[in-house]
Amino acid sequence: MPLGATSIPEGVNFAVFSRNATSITLLLFKKGTPKPIAEILLDPKINRTGDIWHILVVGMDTSVRYGYRADGPFDPMGNGHRFNKEKVLLDPCARALEGGEIWGQGGGRRCCIVADTYDWEGDRPLNLPLKDTIIYELHVRGYTIDASSGVVSRGTFKGLIEKIPYIKSLGVTAVELMPVFEFNELENKRVNPKTGERLKNFWGYSTMAFFAPKASYASNGWNGNQVKEFKEMVRAFHRAGLEVIIDVVFNHTAEGGSDGPVISFRGLDNTIYYALDPESKDYLNLSGCGNTVNCNHPVVQAFILDCLRYWVVEMHVDGFRFDLASILRRDNKGELLPGPSLVDAIEQDPVLAHTKIIAEAWDTQINQVGGFPGRWAEWNSHYRDDIRRFVRGDKGMAPVLATRIGGSSDLYQESGRRPYNSINYITCHDGFTLYDLVSYAHKHNEENGENNQDGSDRNFSSNSGIEGPTDNSLVNALRLRRIKTFVTILMFSHGVPMILAGDEFGRTQQGNNNPYCQDNPINWIDWHLTEKNAGLLRFFRKLMILRNEHPVFRRSHFLTGVDTNADEHPDVSWHGLEVGKPDWSENSRALAFVLDGSELPHEKMDDDFCVILNGDRVKQSFEVPQPRAGKTWFRIIDTGKFSPEDILDEDQGVAVIQDRPYPVLPMAAVVFISRRD
Secondary structure (H helix, E strand, C coil), rough: CCCCCEEEEEEEEEECCCCCCCCEEEEEEECCCCCEEEEEEEECCCCCEEEEEEEECCCCCCCCCEEEEECCCCCCCCCCCEECCCCCEECCCCCCCEEECCCCCCCCEECCCCCCCCCCCCCCCCCCCHHCEEEEECCCCHCCCCHHHHHCCCCCCHHHCCCHHHHHHCEEEEEEEEECCCEEECCCCEECCCCCCCCCCCCHHHHHEEEHHHHHHHCCCCCCCCHHHHHHHHHHHHHHCCCCEEECCCCCCCCCCCCCCCCHHHHHHHHHEEECCCCCCCCCCCCCCCCCCCCCHHHHHHHHHHHHHHHHHHHCCCCCECCHHHHHCCCCCCCCCCCCCCCHHHHHHCCCCCCEEEEECCCCCCEEECCCCCCCCEEEEHHHHHHHHHHHHCCCCHHHHHHHCCCHHHHHCCCCCCHHHHEEEEECCCCCCHHHHHCCCCCHHHHHHCCCCCCCCCCCCCCCCCCCCCCCCHHHHHHHHHHHHHHHHHHCCCCCEECCCHHHHHCCCCCCCCCCCCCCCCCCCCCCCHHHHHHHHHHCCCCCHHHHHHHHHHHCCCCCCCCCCCCCCEEEECCCCEECCCCCCCCCCCCEEEEECCCHHHCCCCEEEEEEEEECCCCCCCCCCCCCCEEEEEEEECCCCCCCEECHHHHHHCCCCCCCEEECCCCCCCEEEEEEE
């Protein structure tokens, strides 16, 4: 122990798990050469302790690359074993891989020996409170690969460092990186029917090596340098006060189904690492990607926990978002475990105790949003869909909208959890961008080469009158208004808001709601939009800063409508077109509410806010509730107005005439703050 390749004073110790192999051979390679320079057959009497095969190579040159061969039974449809002594296997615990240093250029992968000599200069994970977090989801390559990004090291960890001043200026507190573990972008065999170009696995939800950062995401990914560059990126984000959350995929691997490649797990111990059908021994496919990792086998569970600890202890990440996390609760037959599972082990792990853990709380067969235990946060798909439906103009959404704004108590309160267990989002990498959500009624995924059959059909989107790009000024004004209304609701909802990178300046994917395979401008962020849509970017920035400055939006308790400090003002009061008369009927498309800033601990007392939301397709006039005695409402947000009148600094707000109804344009949001005259 530990598993993997470990440099010690005497040499390098190699250790790998296999219970069912009859022999293991360690292969050593010179850098960049396909054939081994040495093959060391491990003696099971000397080099095996239990199910761990190990050997110390004394005085070894750490620039040497390595891999394994594993021999044993091959009876896929019988006992489920798939040993093949001809295959060179990757070490599941390799800290870096050789062979994928340049994006889009293939090559055989080999394992690198990486010594931990990095000087963190006192850096530690930030441990910012979850309730005060704003998450910014981005793709390492897509964020800066376009020439418009203006960075030197485009598409890399260093490129992200160059963008830290911009990211910090938004008011977000954490970046959530789409997969950074090593994957093969060339595994996709389809071509773009429009251009004839080979498609790629752009997103990276297809892990080859769980301990290894992707080499081509480094400006210099040679000789294991990607590990150093990843650490430099994390340290730079921390120095700017920004946390780093990484998207991890433990539910399936790049080995795919029975016709997929033999990379690592399949050749080392197929029946241990994967969930197999009890009868046919074929791979269960609860991930939709060909296989399902046997997450709750004790060996696999230990592997995953070791991996998470490594990324926290050695790489200093602040948290994880777990792809298709319901699979982490399934047994080797694919059944949900009635008792403790890997999900509980992660939550209770002492090393991970202060780490943010966020579940995509579903898989292909079940949605468990609201059902993860303890301190788990979850991507709240109910929030996403309900807010989309309201801003699309669906009827009868006022009651559920109020529940979502109040922290989704229907999902989290009964189990003793808090609003911040809900990651509130309207868009993420998976689906439409925010601009496309208001510009397309249907997905347009033809360029994915799957006859537009891929991607969700439940988008709850609306094109605002015309499908796709248009010069119609009225349609474009409505689209802009709806985008600003979406993000206003998001930032004023209790819970943790997450935005998709580029949404803040109107990025489009041309109607593609599943661009996992597009390594082109569909996925590359066009930074020219920061100038073209500067008013929208300004709106996002000021709105996020407003949320950060006011604890009334970040309370730890659900909005209940109860007065807790005996001042006759509840923490929230709900209204409709008329004060005190919220319309909870099936025909309602409007909602207003007042947040009482005094319903907080005395040292955190805040201003009061009145928020008006018109989800109707026509203009509506709202009565304005009376402010607290001695105060006046000042308008600071009206998404129906053009920049810079759409959002004003607090001290520049426009006083509201109290006894006059306030007109609100279709699909618009208005916000007042109460201040002394």
